[in-house]
Amino acid sequence: MAFSKEKVVPNMSNYQDYRREYEADGLRRQQLQADPWQQFRRWLAEAEQVCHHDATSMTLATADIDGRPAARIVLLKEFDEQGLVWYTDSRSDKGQQLAQNPHAALLFYWAPLERQVRITGTVDAVPEDAVDAYFLNRPRDSQISAAASPQSRIVANREALEQRVESLQTQIGDGPVTRPGAWIGYRLQPQSFEFWQGQPSRLHDRFRYQLTDSSWHIDRLAP
Numbered sequence: 001m002a003f004s005k006e007k008v009v010p011n012m013s014n015y016q017d018y019r020r021e022y023e024a025d026g027l028r029r030q031q032l033q034a035d036p037w038q039q040f041r042r043w044l045a046e047a048e049q050v051c052h053h054d055a056t057s058m059t060l061a062t063a064d065i066d067g068r069p070a071a072r073i074v075l076l077k078e079f080d081e082q083g084l085v086w087y088t089d090s091r092s093d094k095g096q097q098l099a100q101n102p103h104a105a106l107l108f109y110w111a112p113l114e115r116q117v118r119i120t121g122t123v124d125a126v127p128e129d130a131v132d133a134y135f136l137n138r139p140r141d142s143q144i145s146a147a148a149s150p151q152s153r154i155v156a157n158r159e160a161l162e163q164r165v166e167s168l169q170t171q172i173g174d175g176p177v178t179r180p181g182a183w184i185g186y187r188l189q190p191q192s193f194e195f196w197q198g199q200p201s202r203l204h205d206r207f208r209y210q211l212t213d214s215s216w217h218i219d220r221l222a223p
């Protein structure tokens, strides 16, 4: 596989002059796995080679009941044919939106590979025992931050946040950190995957897998 170097016209005053040519190998139908999970697994493994920890960062898009969208990055922590899992605080905007509207989208962008993967589907909660197991596995400082953070509420300043952490540390001493009830896992079960490979002159390769009657149907899409 050929990896290209980014080419940017160095005129910082005009973004219209920014140009990047996509030069990686194309994606052809005969190279595709019939199962999008296998295709995803292959691309993620290739991304891990060049993006390291960032390979698993994904943009999560949600929308409230009125269709107002919001997007943010979360980290993929597990996946299998049941779905893709991340952990968060359900009091957050995303948690509130998902409570109103379980439809969501995930986006992976692996710049060095000139690839993106777009996934849409519906979201439900990860079982409590799996969330407990993951929480226990986190570094203690991260557990304390999660337990001390008044998720998404306005805080007066950094000191106020640190004060909450210190109070909790004093309170629990060397004891275990209890997982906050609001700190949970979500799993997106895909209805569609799109694999996008950047190509020269913007003639990109796109393949969409859609789940119909429990089998995956593949279409090439125009760029």
Ligand SMILES: Cc1cc2nc3c(=O)[nH]c(=O)nc-3n(C[C@H](O)[C@H](O)[C@H](O)COP(=O)(O)O)c2cc1C
Pocket (backbone or CB within 6 Å): 057, 070, 071, 072, 073, 074, 075, 076, 086, 087, 088, 089, 092, 093, 094, 095, 152
């Ligand atoms: C690289 C990166 C990884 C992140 N991972 C997570 C994550 O796994 N879970 C999470 O709740 N927030 C994560 N965040 C923070 C979110 O992007 C966001 O700020 C936070 O969850 C609040 O979002 P919300 O108010 O839209 O719900 C991450 C941010 C970045 C930049």
